Amino acid sequence: MPPSEALRAEEPALRHVRQKLPHDSAAKHARGAAPYIDDLPEPEGTLHVVPGGAPVARGRIVALRLDEVRAAPGVVAVLTAADVPGRNDISPSHKDEPLFAADEVLFHGQPVFAVVATTRDAARRAARLGRVEVAAERPSVTVEDALERGETVLPDYAFTRGDASSAIAGAPLRLDGQFRIGGQEHFYLEGQVALAIPGEDGAMHVHSSTQHPSEVQHVCARVLAVPDAMVTCEVRRMGGGFGGKESQASTWAAMAALAARVTGRACKLRLDRDDDMAMTGKRHDFRVDWSVGFDEEGRIGGVDMEFLARCGCSADLSQGVVDRTMFHADNAYFLPELRIGTKRLKTNTVSNTAFRGFGGPQGMLAMERVIDAIAWRTGLDPLDVRYANLYGEGRDLTPYGMQVEDHDVAPALMRQLEAQCHYRARRAEIAEFNAHSPILRRGIALTPVKFGISFTLTHLNQAGALVHVYQDGSVHLNHGGTEMGQGLFQKVAQVVAEEFGIGMDRVRITATVTDKVPNTAPTAASSGSDLNGMAARIAARQIRDRMALVASGMFDVPPEEVAFRDDRVFAGNESIAFGDLACRAFQARVQLSAAGFYRTPKVTWDRAKAEGRPFYYFAYGAACTEVVVDTLTGENRVVRADILHDVGRSLNPAIDIGQIEGGFVQGMGWLTTEELVYDGEGRLRTHAPSTYKIPVASDVPADFRVALFDGANREDTIYHSKAVGEPPLMLAISVFAALADAVHSVAPGRVVPLDAPATPEAILKAIGLAGAA
Amino acid sequence: MAAFRDGIRMAMRGEVVEVRDFAPATTLLDWLRLARRRTGTKEGCAEGDCGACTVVLGRERDGRLVYEPVNACITLLGQADGAEVVTVEDLGAADALHPVQAALVAHHGTQCGFCTPGIVMSLFALAHDGGAPSRQQVCDALAGNLCRCTGYRPIVEAAMEACAAPVADAFSAREAETLALLRRIGAGPGAFCGGERAFFAAPASEDELAALCLAHPDATLVSGATDVGLWITKALAPVDKIVWLGRVRDxxxxxxxxxxxxxxxxxxxxxxxxxxxxxxxxxxxxxxxxxxxxxxxxxxxxxxxxxxxxxxxxxxxxxxxxxxxxxxxxxxxxxxxxxxxxxxxxxxxxxxxxxxxxxxxxKLGPNDRFRAFKVTKRFDEDISAVMMACRVTVEDDAVTAARVAFGGMAGVPKRAAHVEEALLGSSLGEGTSWRRAADAVSRDFTPLDDHRASAAYRSQVARNLVIKAMAEIAGAPSSATRIAGWREAADAAE
Structure with a gap:
């Protein structure tokens, strides 16, 4: 019996877990009654903060002319680096990014000052009166600019195994190429926002739309020169995060907190959409230089990939992001001999940051490009090249030395999807269509995803929760994870209700706040439910065990025979309502509050030696996408997508499917219509939705079939579920591969010179190059 | 200006709301959120592209009450004059969600929820259109509502369910009263709110408008404000004198x-x-x-x-x-x-x-053929990289007249004189003749590079669009020449 079936056979009936329950705030969302930070009632006299940015991308500040700003109507204060009582530094770790540029300008739009005024409108108008004089230098905008100057934010880093270059040189067939991968703007619908409210003794309460409240707390304390304990960060919900509010929320929270410190009044900062897009980081863009050696069956013997990452002006999270690119440059494939190198290039552009997948998608996309190139060169079906290279028995060591123990999942999942979506028949039908269609071309691709789950910065794999049971049996639930729409609060509440055997309506979900659960990891790396679900269960079980002892005493049965279900507690032939038992426990002076703490087992990673087990487990998935391309204009459309995705045993299938579909569509946007355009001066020209195009409803294929793979997590995760936040984004690589497949039909046998994103222009260019080659 | 009234009047929740002292460029969104503290409606972009701020205006059209969605972020407060303003807070009852809200919840159509109020309002308007919309029509109704979380599938399914049958809600129940109220507040002369240096004027006739334009040639004429709204929210332009045309029936x-x-x-x-x-x-x-x-x-x-x-x-x-x-x-x-x-x-x-x-x-004569193509990064709700339209007269398989115009290829919308000339006399049966005409695009235009497209792409696509149009006029079915907007489908639907 496979492990998954064994696990299912053991499982008792569950009342909340595995149910398709709606998001806890769904009805409030629909009524417009779910408050976001900008909706909260403002304390009397609240002031509004608007940053003023650098007018060029690189140079030294010669003069700051802010008199007109100060004199503008409604202005209460103007802040610069000189007003920072603590350290002028909002960077997460490398001390290389100031709150306000004091001397050196690092990127166009970098905050240099901030206006604090009685209304947001007054602050916006005043901010435009500031004159920042800079002795400008030619900025580094592209990776080539940075290479020429030799400027990096972090040292180069590589994985190697064997001798990649001789393996490639000695292989029967060889290919090499260069491939560009664009960045991506998060475009969370709620922009960055913070509301700072000063308290007594220099304390500061900061409402921040952040995925990392502990980081916001820490950075605010650092900027204000107060102990961490004086700052509390609270977040009930974000209007989307996607990684964009992991490290990047700190700047705006710290700016609001500084304004509140200076003025003694509550201060709110909500970025304009244009400022948000110009002033906050994005997904890293890359140039990838690759070469590969392989045999006639398409099996890779050696590969060399050099990832040139545009990190922007500072390190931010680039160490982890670009490392994750390396961890995913294998995707699901065994690479016998390899070199995976990286350069973390410093450019005068906004510091690139976390974005759903955290570098993984770029590594994976590059490898899938290599696989496609092998298929085009050998004439094999790309899917067969994929099968030929999958991890398997005796071929199970990743480039970073971790053994893939569950290498049977990817092939099983892919074979199942291949059959379900009739890949082979459709491949033949498409070839027939293309043979008779001079203008429109169709393409199809089936690509896998294998995504490592755990923070590769091992110490972040921890979580805390705080659970109270009150005397009426109602439950207060709090944990360190944040809600950005992904349904984390709902999933954890389902876990806690399940543990206590009570209805969901008895569990009160509360805002994440650093004075309840301290020292939290960011809600990132898809880890939210794995970590916080476990921490909350541990907290709930402590209370439940204490309550069981009370019931045991009352009814004279052993505590292990006390059962919590159906809003009651059963002991032998007796039972008592959960609330009544809570009341009895209180009267018996039993503590009904508990802090739960969880740390992920098994994970280790020694970066210097490139050894260990960075991931607790892998999440898998596969997608098959069919597209049509107009060879006269490059316009294109996804006509059908089939997805089979592995969430282990789902905590909430409705929420998981929402993550899968949403991730796929977001990834599709990254690889098709979403194009970040910087001009030669380093100015972002696509800084609003009028020019930066994320998918709309009609871009989603009308024929969209999403299913969950039937399998349990073999590791002991919360209810044997798997993380689902990031992995589905990479299912969209099938869209890109299908577009390349359609272009390939124009000039079969040639490597398609298509870069990402595959905008109509990029596709038309690739058609022209392929045809001309 | 004595005949003008000095305030604007709108209906909200069955009551008349009159606003007198307001900055002419106040947006409806700011007024709702800041003055009325109705925070259900969100600001996502302040340029009318994301739809998070969507509210619905109820107006009388052809004797019927119609509900139309607008972007409150670039709608001026004054443009609500004479309308019923409906926001997300107005839809549900204390104990029950509106059908479109309930469908969104049931289909798991919300994740972060920030776009949801706007989507609710777009679907509210769609539901009041009546008639079970197709998937395509639902997507059209939602093209102006960005959602970054869900991938839209559950939203589209919720919409199709909620709009499958005619909606019976509090708004349809009180249609007659609402119409009567709107007629009452919409009657009478134009409005002039403010003073000679800063005002929001809403003339009610062409003569009033012509007089206002002569008296204030520096005033900004506003109709839908879909562009002027951005001057206000993005450029912070001083738009102090506004003449709104929305009440000029003529x-x-x-x-x-x-x-x-x-x-x-x-x-x-x-x-x-x-x-x-x-x-x-x-x-x-x-x-x-x-x-x-x-x-x-x-x-x-x-x-x-x-x-x-x-x-x-x-x-x-x-x-x-x-x-x-x-x-x-x-x-x-x-x-x-x-x-x-x-x-x-x-x-x-x-x-x-x-x-x-x-x-x-x-209109087109019996021998006229028309084609229009819009090329964008994203099909819906995007600004053209290149827009091409042509009217070609064909007699006996030969082109006898041609008007070809482009957008996005020059500083203004412009005719392609060389292409037009080259098309004359070309034969539909001979592809080489009109392919040669397409090459003349390069003599008509020197387009620019920008964030929407490079000059090279624009030139190539402009040429290819002429080829595409002529291939279709020569008989190729559009299902073989384009990805969207098939003419055969439109013909079949008629």
Whole structure:
């Protein structure tokens, strides 16, 4: 019996877990009654903060002319680096990014000052009166600019195994190429926002739309020169995060907190959409230089990939992001001999940051490009090249030395999807269509995803929760994870209700706040439910065990025979309502509050030696996408997508499917219509939705079939579920591969010179190059 | 100006709300959120592209109460004059969600929830349109609502369920009362709110408008505010004197004649769509992809022309058709060919105090063929990289007349004189003849590089669009030549 079936056979009936329950705030969302930070009632006299940015991308500040700003109507204060009582530094770790540029300008739009005024409108108008004089230098905008100057934010880093270059040189067939991968703007619908409210003794309460409240707390304390304990960060919900509010929320929270410190009044900062897009980081863009050696069956013997990452002006999270690119440059494939190198290039552009997948998608996309190139060169079906290279028995060591123990999942999942979506028949039908269609071309691709789950910065794999049971049996639930729409609060509440055997309506979900659960990891790396679900269960079980002892005493049965279900507690032939038992426990002076703490087992990673087990487990998935391309204009459309995705045993299938579909569509946007355009001066020209195009409803294929793979997590995760936040984004690589497949039909046998994103222009260019080659 | 009233009047929750002292450029969104503390409606972009701020305006059209979605972020408060303003908070009862809200919850159509209020309002309007919409129609209704979380599938399914049957809600139940209320507040002369240096004026007749324009030639004429709204929210431009055309009934007329169609300047894109689609299905498809439903509800034919954008999608299509423009200043009315109106980038042949009155569009003759193509990064709700339209007259398999116009290729919407000349006499049966004509694009235009497209791409696509149009006119079915907007489907639907 496979492990998954064994696990299912053991499982008792569950009342909340595995149910398709709606998001806890769904009805409030629909009524417009779910408050976001900008909706909260403002304390009397609240002031509004608007940053003023650098007018060029690189140079030294010669003069700051802010008199007109100060004199503008409604202005209460103007802040610069000189007003920072603590350290002028909002960077997460490398001390290389100031709150306000004091001397050196690092990127166009970098905050240099901030206006604090009685209304947001007054602050916006005043901010435009500031004159920042800079002795400008030619900025580094592209990776080539940075290479020429030799400027990096972090040292180069590589994985190697064997001798990649001789393996490639000695292989029967060889290919090499260069491939560009664009960045991506998060475009969370709620922009960055913070509301700072000063308290007594220099304390500061900061409402921040952040995925990392502990980081916001820490950075605010650092900027204000107060102990961490004086700052509390609270977040009930974000209007989307996607990684964009992991490290990047700190700047705006710290700016609001500084304004509140200076003025003694509550201060709110909500970025304009244009400022948000110009002033906050994005997904890293890359140039990838690759070469590969392989045999006639398409099996890779050696590969060399050099990832040139545009990190922007500072390190931010680039160490982890670009490392994750390396961890995913294998995707699901065994690479016998390899070199995976990286350069973390410093450019005068906004510091690139976390974005759903955290570098993984770029590594994976590059490898899938290599696989496609092998298929085009050998004439094999790309899917067969994929099968030929999958991890398997005796071929199970990743480039970073971790053994893939569950290498049977990817092939099983892919074979199942291949059959379900009739890949082979459709491949033949498409070839027939293309043979008779001079203008429109169709393409199809089936690509896998294998995504490592755990923070590769091992110490972040921890979580805390705080659970109270009150005397009426109602439950207060709090944990360190944040809600950005992904349904984390709902999933954890389902876990806690399940543990206590009570209805969901008895569990009160509360805002994440650093004075309840301290020292939290960011809600990132898809880890939210794995970590916080476990921490909350541990907290709930402590209370439940204490309550069981009370019931045991009352009814004279052993505590292990006390059962919590159906809003009651059963002991032998007796039972008592959960609330009544809570009341009895209180009267018996039993503590009904508990802090739960969880740390992920098994994970280790020694970066210097490139050894260990960075991931607790892998999440898998596969997608098959069919597209049509107009060879006269490059316009294109996804006509059908089939997805089979592995969430282990789902905590909430409705929420998981929402993550899968949403991730796929977001990834599709990254690889098709979403194009970040910087001009030669380093100015972002696509800084609003009028020019930066994320998918709309009609871009989603009308024929969209999403299913969950039937399998349990073999590791002991919360209810044997798997993380689902990031992995589905990479299912969209099938869209890109299908577009390349359609272009390939124009000039079969040639490597398609298509870069990402595959905008109509990029596709038309690739058609022209392929045809001309 | 004594005859004018000094405040604007709207209906909210069955009550009349009158607003007198307001900055002329106040947006409806800021007024709702800041003055009324109705925070259910969100700001996502402040430029009318994301739809998080969508609210619905109820107005009387042809004797019926219709509910139309607009982007509150670029709708001026004054534009709500005479309308019922419906926001997300108004929909549900204390103990029950509105059917569109309930469907969104049931289908798991919310994740972060920030876009949800706008989506609710777009679906509320769709539900009140009546008739079970197709998936395509639902997507069209949602093209102006960005969601970054869900991938839209559950939202579209919720919409199809909630709109499958005619909606019976509190709003339909009190339609008669609402209509009576709107008639009461909409009656009478125009409004003039403010003073001589800063005002929001809403003239109620062409004569009032002509007089205001003469008295304040420096005033900004606003119709839908889909562009002026951005001057206010993005450029923080000092727009102090505003003359809003929304109450000038004489400018709101569609006259559908035998050989020509007359569209008044303030006819919205939404209302113009059926009349234009009747001329040719490509015009219907062009209008379907024009902005979003919110933009088409607010934006007007006259505004799109008078605004003078080099990429406004209507002018190239209307120029290809041979449209003429009518302008009025004081009592003087003049007409000119539409292409002559566009002088240079953002510069038009319009005198101070003059306004666009209407556009007259010749219909197609039996030998005329029309094609229009809009090329964008994203199909829906995107601004053209290149827009091409042509009217080609074919007799005995040969081209005897051609008008070809482009947007996005120059500082103004412009005819391609060399292409037109080269097309003359070309034979439909001989592909080489019109392929050669397509090459003439390079002699007509030297387009620019920008964030929408490179010059090289624009030139190549412009050429290829001529080829595509001629291939279709020569007989290729559009299902073999294009990805969207198939003409065969439109024909079948008729």
């Amino acid at each position: 400018l709101d007329r569609i006259e559908d004649g035998e050989g020509e169609l007359s569209l008044g300047a303030t006819v919205t894109h939404a209302r113009a769509t059926p009349a234009l689609a009747a001329i040719d299905p490509d015009l219907g498809e062009l209008m379907r992809r024009f902005g979003s439903r919110q933009v088409r509800t607010a934006g007007t034919v006259g505004g799109n022309i008078a605004n003078g954008s080099p990429i406004g999608d209507l002018p190239p299509a209307l120029i290809a058709l041979g449209a003429t423009l009518e302008l009025r200043k004081g009592d003087h009315i003049r007409t000119l060919p539409l292409e002559s109106f566009f002088l240079a980038y953002r510069k038009q042949d319009r005198e101070p105090g003059e306004y666009v009155r209407r556009v007259i569009v010749p």
